[in-house]
Each structure stands twice: as structure tokens, then as C-alpha cells.
Amino acid sequence: MTDHNSSHKPRDPIAQHRRQNLLRRILLLTGAILLGLVAMYALTLGPYPMTMIDVFNAFIGNGSDVHRTVIWNIRMTRIATAIFAGAALAVSGMVMQNVLRNPLASPSTLGVSHAASFGAAFGIVVLGAGTTQAHSVYFDHPYLLALCAFAAAMISTGVIILLARIRDASPETMILAGVAMASLFTAGTTSLRYFASDEVQLSSIIFWTFGDLGRTDWTSVSIISVGTVATLIYFFLNRWRYNAINGGEDVARTLGVNTNRTRILGLLISSLLTALVVSFVGIIGFVGLVVPHIVRRVVGTDARFLIPGCCIAGALLLLVSDTVARTMLSPVIMPVGILTSFLGAPLFIYLIIRGRKHW
């Protein structure tokens, strides 16, 4: 409360609200510019040394063939994958947290990622969808794989939706169910690995258990990007519904929101997007859990700012992580999924212990 001495200078709530929103727009714009700069810088990094000028020349189609190949076929696809996969995972996590009103929800804590990974392994071993050529994993039927990943992800999503319908399922219950689903599907993946007929299948399965951005080509990048952008548009159109749900189940319903429909569609679509990403890059843990919490502290809970904020921050986090992972032990390239798990697990524990008061 203001004391009476300063009350002769009343603060206008609308002006404060507008200033707050302006600040958020500036932060989002700054984040987007930063993402662009980091992406450009990341193009110069790698085992094959290139300067900014080399990169620029290769980008506009000049320079040597080697430069053009490195930029267009290796680094650009990798960076584009990092940006779209990071945005997709972060926003999926944000929507899951919002519609379940559960701060611990995310594609990895609800078991969706592990299920998708199991589906992909099933496709490889049982349906024979993957082979290895010239020491790199290659998939004969990427769409069959994606389909298998989707189908398995839908099983774990179904379980979550069933749980969400039980009104009093607490955040903890939901996460414990997610842990159970994750370990069930991990066991499934492990047994598939045990029964894998050859090394080819084995290495293909292992590919999914830790995410790696290095094996996407322009086709998979375009599939991921179209899926991500379409989903983002859907989520953004629902932004006021998500804001209403944050006020509570009954309040949202009396604000005219069909909460069941919004929740089920939100879970379904964010799981689909997760499955899409996992089916091309494997499991990348904790981005979907941690990013929404960080972004909420910076731009607030209003989905108008939170959705674009999660896109930018998720993309930025995955891009930086991947760039570190591939240059840290150069020429060895570490899968980014390992790095995000190393970063994410302590942050997850921090959220459980210290973050509680913020929910």
C-alpha cells in the first residue's frame, strides 16, 4: 500500500499496464534479435573454420563449393532444426503446464517424449523402417517412423487426458503417472534393443534415446517447421482461453471457455508436435519444462507474451546448447540431448524445491 504522503501522485493502473506490456514487447524483440545474431555466429563455428564473410558469401550463393555445402547442407539444417525443435518443445511444455495448471508438466515429465522414442524403435525393429548407410543412420521410411512415434505418443497422452479428467488429480499425481509412463516406455525401448537383429537396428534405436540435431535434411526441417508454425498459430489463437484457465477451472468456464475441449485439444496438439520433433531428432529433455518457467519470470504469465517468449527462448536455449555440444569437444560432436539433460535435471530439482512459492 502507498503511504498517504505519496498518495497525491496517483498511479494510473492503465498506464502501468501499458508500460509493462511495452517492456515485454521490447524484451521479445531483443530476444528475437539475439537469436538471429547467435544463429549467424553459430554458422561460423565448426570443425571447418569459416569467417562471417565466408558465411555471407556462401549464403548468397558465392564462395567455394565446400563453403556452400558446409553452410547450406550441414550447418543451416542443423541450426534451423535447433530453432524449430527448441521453439516446438518449449511451447508444447508451456501449453501442457497451462492447460493442466501444473508447473511440472512437460513433454519429458509426462512421458510423451519417451513414448515417441519407443514408437520409433518399434518402427525400426518390428516394421524395419531404418537402415544404416556409410556410417550414418539413414531411414528408408521416415513417415512410417513418424507415424509410429505419433501413435505411441498418443498412448501416453491418452493416459494423461484420462488423469486430467479426474478433477482432483494433483500435480504430483500427474507427474508420477508421467514417470511411470516414461519408465514403461524406456523398458519397452530397452527390450526392443535387446531383441534387435543387427547393429544397424541397434544404432538406429540408440539414436532416438538421446536427441541429436545433426541428422536432419531440408525435407525433415521443412516438415518440422511447418508443423511448428501451424501449431504456434493454433496456440496463439487460443491465448485468451489459456489466460482464462489460469484463473481456475470454474472461473474459466464462467468466462465462456469450454475448458475440457481446450485442455484435450491443447494436450493432443502439443503431444503431436512433440512426437513430430522426437521422430526426427530424438529425445531432448527438459527444454519443454524449464524454458516456460524462465520465460514466465521475464515476460509474465499472459499467453500473448508467453507463447512468443517461449518460442524465442526455447530456440535460443537449444541453439546455444547444440552449438556448445558440437564445438566443446571438437571434433567430437556430442548429442545435444545429453547436454540439455545435464543442464535440465538440476534446474528441475531447483524448481521443485525453490520454485514452489512462485506457483
Add this chain to the structure above:
Amino acid sequence: MVDLVTLDDVSFAYGKIQALSDITLSFRTGSLVGMIGPNGSGKTTLIRCVCRLVRPENGTVTINGRDLSSLNSLDLARMVGYVPQMQEKAFPVPIFEAVLAGRIPHLGWAPSDHDLAIVKNVLELMDLEDISQRNINTLSGGQMQRVQIARALAQEPLVLCLDEPTSNLDIKHQLGLMRMVRDLTRKRKMLALMAIHDLNLASQYCDRLVLLQNGEVFSSGTPQEVLTRKNVRNAFNINVAIHTHGDLIHIVPVENTDLRRLEHT
């Protein structure tokens, strides 16, 4: 004068438990109506029927002459505001944004100047304008209750439904809240329906009371008409002494052993 809200033969059951049976009531605008009765008597269910948080199995509820079951949810949200008993756990938002949520049924792409002006107006009305940027997770029970009411008022409803709004407040805030809701019904030409446990508060501030028991209307009318010793004894199965000071009624529960003494006085 036309009734704003009518319930005609309304029944509702949670599974096998009959929560409301054949309720017929009507309410006029500009008044505060209290729903009283023992736990499980149907107070909250009745409020939830008017907000369409539950749909009656039989009978019809109308608001402003329109049948609730055929209204689309946005039209309903523009007519009925709901104040829950407790704020559920939420991600942190400033008060301003929590109240702005009340404009959602009226919104287009983004809040207009008109929407923001309404939010400012209700913030002033609820004495929240100085703390409009404070996070709702840091508020006291009384402040949170004011935020919830402000949010519901931002909907510009004809009917305000409140579910036991005083149950988490100390006595000073209970009185403040009851006075505020009653004044709102006068100032804004609104009907307020409130489920309330405290009979003394209800009698002091409500224009009309509905006493429910086992999902049926036991008695309905002015506080003086409803809160008789016989009614309270039969509905709650307790003995009470009722003291009147002019228009004020005081209900004092008494143990059985004291009853004989009271009968003599």
C-alpha cells in the same frame, strides 16, 4: 417488475445423491439473496446451476427471460459472473491482468481502450488501483476475494454468484465484504446470489434468504420470515435462541440442557 432469474422445477443429482429436487424460485434485480442451510443442503449446487457450472436434469433456469440451456457460453458469460470460494493455484499474474480476464467474453483480438477503462473502474471500486501490479499469489485472503469480485464485475454481469465468499475471512473483512456486495447490487442494478453459512451475517445484509434442506426449499422470504426458531431448529437440527433488536436478528446456538431454561424466559 419482471424477475431477472427464475428456477422452475429444477432438479439435479450427483450420481445417486439428489442435490436439488423440484426447486422453484425467482429473484429480482437490485437485491442480495442469501442461500442458507446445512452442509450438503444444495446451496452451492443451486449457485452452480445459475452459473451453468452444472446443468439441471429437470426443469429450467432463465436469466432475463432467456433459457440457460440454450444460451451459448459467451452470451452466458456476459450475463453471469462467478466468484469461487477460493482462488485455485495459479501461475503468477498481476492483479490488473487477473481482473482483465473478466473481459475475455467481450474481447475481440486484443483488449480495447473501453475494456481497459472498465478494468480501471472496477479496480477503483474494489480499492485495488494502488496495488494493480501486485502479484495475486502474494495477496491476503480478503484482497484475493476483492480481486475475484473485481474480475467478475469486469464481465459486467446482470447476476453475480458468490460461493461462500466469507468463509476464509476474519470478522472485519466478512462485514466489509457483505456491505460491499449489498452496495453493489444497489449501485450497479445487479442481482447477487450468495451461498453463505453464517446466519447472522446473512440476516444482517441479505434482502432475502432461501433456506434449503436436503435439496428442497425449506423456507424463503425476508430474514425475519425465514430465520424463526422453528425453521432453524428443523433445518439444522440444533436449538437456537433468537434475539431481535429492531430489524436486527441475532441467532445464538444453545445446548440442549440450556433449552428448558430458555423455554421459561
